[in-house]
Amino acid sequence: MHARSFLCALLVVAGVDALTQDIARQPLPRIESRPAPSQTQSHDQPAPGARSPRNANYSIDVRLDHAARTLAGRETIQWRNISSQTATELQFHLYWNAWRNADSTWMRERRLAGTRTAPRPDAWSSCDVSVVRVAGVDVTSRKRFIAPDDGNTADQTVMSVPLDTPVGPNGSVQIELEWTAKIPRPFARTGYIDDYYVVVQWFPKLGVLADYGWNTHQFHAATEFYADYGIYDVSMTVPNGWTLGASGREVTKSANTDGTTTHRYRGEDIHDFAWTTSARFLEARQTFEHPELPRVEMRLLYQPEHSAQVQRHFDATAATLKYYGEWFGAYPYGHITIVDPAYQSGSGGMEYPTLFTAGTRWLSPRSVTQPEAVTVHEAGHQFWYVVGNNEFEHAWMDEGLNTYSTARAIAAGAFPNYLSTRFFGGFIPWVFMEVPLSRETEGNRLAGYRAVAESDIQSTPTFRYWPGSAGAITYNKTALWLNTLENHLGWPTLQKALSTYFARWSFRHPQPDDFFTVLNEVSGQDLTWFFNEVHRSSNAFDYGVQEFSSERLERASASGATYRTIVVAQRLGEAFFPVEVVTTFRDGERITERWDGRDRRQVYVYERGAEAVSTEIDPRRTLLLDVDYTNNSRTLEPRAGEASLKWALTWMVWMQDLMLTYGFFA
Numbered sequence: 001m002h003a004r005s006f007l008c009a010l011l012v013v014a015g016v017d018a019l020t021q022d023i024a025r026q027p028l029p030r031i032e033s034r035p036a037p038s039q040t041q042s043h044d045q046p047a048p049g050a051r052s053p054r055n056a057n058y059s060i061d062v063r064l065d066h067a068a069r070t071l072a073g074r075e076t077i078q079w080r081n082i083s084s085q086t087a088t089e090l091q092f093h094l095y096w097n098a099w100r101n102a103d104s105t106w107m108r109e110r111r112l113a114g115t116r117t118a119p120r121p122d123a124w125s126s127c128d129v130s131v132v133r134v135a136g137v138d139v140t141s142r143k144r145f146i147a148p149d150d151g152n153t154a155d156q157t158v159m160s161v162p163l164d165t166p167v168g169p170n171g172s173v174q175i176e177l178e179w180t181a182k183i184p185r186p187f188a189r190t191g192y193i194d195d196y197y198v199v200v201q202w203f204p205k206l207g208v209l210a211d212y213g214w215n216t217h218q219f220h221a222a223t224e225f226y227a228d229y230g231i232y233d234v235s236m237t238v239p240n241g242w243t244l245g246a247s248g249r250e251v252t253k254s255a256n257t258d259g260t261t262t263h264r265y266r267g268e269d270i271h272d273f274a275w276t277t278s279a280r281f282l283e284a285r286q287t288f289e290h291p292e293l294p295r296v297e298m299r300l301l302y303q304p305e306h307s308a309q310v311q312r313h314f315d316a317t318a319a320t321l322k323y324y325g326e327w328f329g330a331y332p333y334g335h336i337t338i339v340d341p342a343y344q345s346g347s348g349g350m351e352y353p354t355l356f357t358a359g360t361r362w363l364s365p366r367s368v369t370q371p372e373a374v375t376v377h378e379a380g381h382q383f384w385y386v387v388g389n390n391e392f393e394h395a396w397m398d399e400g401l402n403t404y405s406t407a408r409a410i411a412a413g414a415f416p417n418y419l420s421t422r423f424f425g426g427f428i429p430w431v432f433m434e435v436p437l438s439r440e441t442e443g444n445r446l447a448g449y450r451a452v453a454e455s456d457i458q459s460t461p462t463f464r465y466w467p468g469s470a471g472a473i474t475y476n477k478t479a480l481w482l483n484t485l486e487n488h489l490g491w492p493t494l495q496k497a498l499s500t501y502f503a504r505w506s507f508r509h510p511q512p513d514d515f516f517t518v519l520n521e522v523s524g525q526d527l528t529w530f531f532n533e534v535h536r537s538s539n540a541f542d543y544g545v546q547e548f549s550s551e552r553l554e555r556a557s558a559s560g561a562t563y564r565t566i567v568v569a570q571r572l573g574e575a576f577f578p579v580e581v582v583t584t585f586r587d588g589e590r591i592t593e594r595w596d597g598r599d600r601r602q603v604y605v606y607e608r609g610a611e612a613v614s615t616e617i618d619p620r621r622t623l624l625l626d627v628d629y630t631n632n633s634r635t636l637e638p639r640a641g642e643a644s645l646k647w648a649l650t651w652m653v654w655m656q657d658l659m660l661t662y663g664f665f666a
Ligand SMILES: [Zn+2]
Pocket: 377, 381, 399, 402, 665, 666
C-alpha cells in the first residue's frame, strides 16, 4: 500500500503544474516540498492520537483570482473504505453547481419555498472538474453526473466516477482532481461581495460510503451536508495583505513573487473545510479557560464598524464552550475562528468545522441577543458537528439539538434578551424592555412551529420535507420536544443522556434510533411512545378545557358539600402526552389531577364546600408542543383586567411571531 501511494504522489506532481498553468495562467505554489499525507503515515489504520477514522483525507491547493472571481484548485484524496460494501465507483459532491442554472434541484426547491427573485446575472457559480485520476489512471472522460434523489438531469451536484479496480472493505485508493470554480455572489451564505469571500462547500468532496452503498445526495435548498472525517491539509493563495481564516490551524504563510500569499492550514478529525478572506477584516484573539475543560484559542475576524462588539462575540463563544462543554462534553480542537460577516453579504449564521460565521448590526443594544444568539448557535454547532449525523436525511439531529442547546445556553448565560424591532431600513433598533424573551417559547421558536406543526413527519428524510416549512420541523419542533422531555424527565437525566450520546457517537455517524436508544437507556424508561408522537408522526398536541362549571347544589350533599364542580379536559390534537389538570377553589384549595392524556376527554366532578374559580391544563407548561395554549385554562368570573392582559399577551405573541419570522437563521 505504501509503495503504490508513493508512486501515485510522484505522478501527480509530474502532471499537475502544466495543467494548472493552463487554467490559472499563474503557477500554483509548488507542492513537491509538501509530502502527501500518504507518505508520512499509513491510512490503513487510524494514526496514533486520531479521534476519528480519518478515512477521507484531503490535500488541496487552491488559488483565488480576485479579478475573475474564480478558484483554481487541485486536490489529492486518500480514501479508505470503512464500510462492509465493495466500492465499484466513487461519488463526489460538486455543491457549487447548484447555482449554475435555474433548473438545479436547489433552485427548483427554492422556488417551491416561495423565493421568486432571479439571481443577478453575475451571481451564478460553477464547479468544473477537468482532471480525475484514480490510482494514477486518468478517468476524466468517464465522469458523469447523477441525480440519485430526483433524477433531475439538469442537476450537476453529484458526480460519479467508475473504479476499474473495486475497493473492498478496508481497502484504500488515492484520487487526484483538478478543477476550476466560478465563485457565486452569495447563495446560501456562500460567495463574495466586494473584497470579502466566504469559500465553503467549494471543492469536489466525496460522499459517504455506507454498508448499503454510497450516500451522496444532491444539494437541496433546505438541507446541509454529510461527509467522513479526516485530515485536511489546505494551501490557499490570496492577494498579499489580505486576512485569511480557515478550518484548522495555520501551519505556514509565505509570500509569493506575484503579489500573492499562500496560507497553509491543517485540520484534523474534521469532515469539512471552509475559509474566508478579505482585505478589510480586523483581527482579535482571546483564550477560553476553564478549570475542567481544555483551553481554546478564540480568533475573531471582524468588520471595522463592529469594533465596539468584539467582546460580545468572545463572551458568547466562551459561554458556549463553557456550557456545552460542561453539559455535553469537551470541545476537542483547541481553536475556533469566529467570522463577523460583511454587511449585506448574506453569509452570517453558518457553521463549518472549527470556524463559523456570526452576524450583527452596527447598532446592537446590550438588551438584545444580537450577536449573542447567532454566535452561541453557530459555536454550539461545533459540538453537534463532532457527532457526525447525516444532515441531508436527519437535519434535526444537529439543527434541532443545537436550537434546544442554544436556548438553554442563552438562558444559563443570563444574556439580556428582550423583544426588539428595527426601523428605518433596519438601522435603528427599538427594544421592548417590558417583554423579556423566554427560553421555552421564543428560544425554542414555538411560534414558527405552531404555524406548520403538521406539515411533515419528522422521520421523513429531511431533503424531502416541504421546503417552505422544513426549518420549523427541523429546528423548532426538535427544540420543543427536547425541552418537553427535559421537563418530563428532569434536566439531570436529560443532561446525562446527551453527554452519553456525545461520548458514544463522537466522530461517528449516528442514526435517529441511536439517539433514541441512549435516551431510553439513560432514563431507564421506554420512551418509544413519545418518539412515535414527536418523530414518527406529524400529529400535533393540543389540550383544552371543554367545559368548566361550578354550581350551588339545591341541598347540601351527605358529605356537606354545597357546590358541584365539573371539569372536562379535552384532547383536541391527535398526539397525546400526560398532563396535569389543576382546579382552584374559592377557599384557596387546589386539586391536581394527573391525566395520561390518551382518551379524547377526561371528566372530573368535585363536590365540595367551596365554589371553583379556575381550572388549568398543564399549568407548569411541561408540554411545550401544545399548539394552542390559550384554550388550556378557564375562569368562572370574567375579570376585565385579566381579559385585557390576555389580549395584550395575544398581541405580544403575534409580535413575537413576527420577530421570529425575521430571526430565522441556520
Ligand atoms: Zn444551525
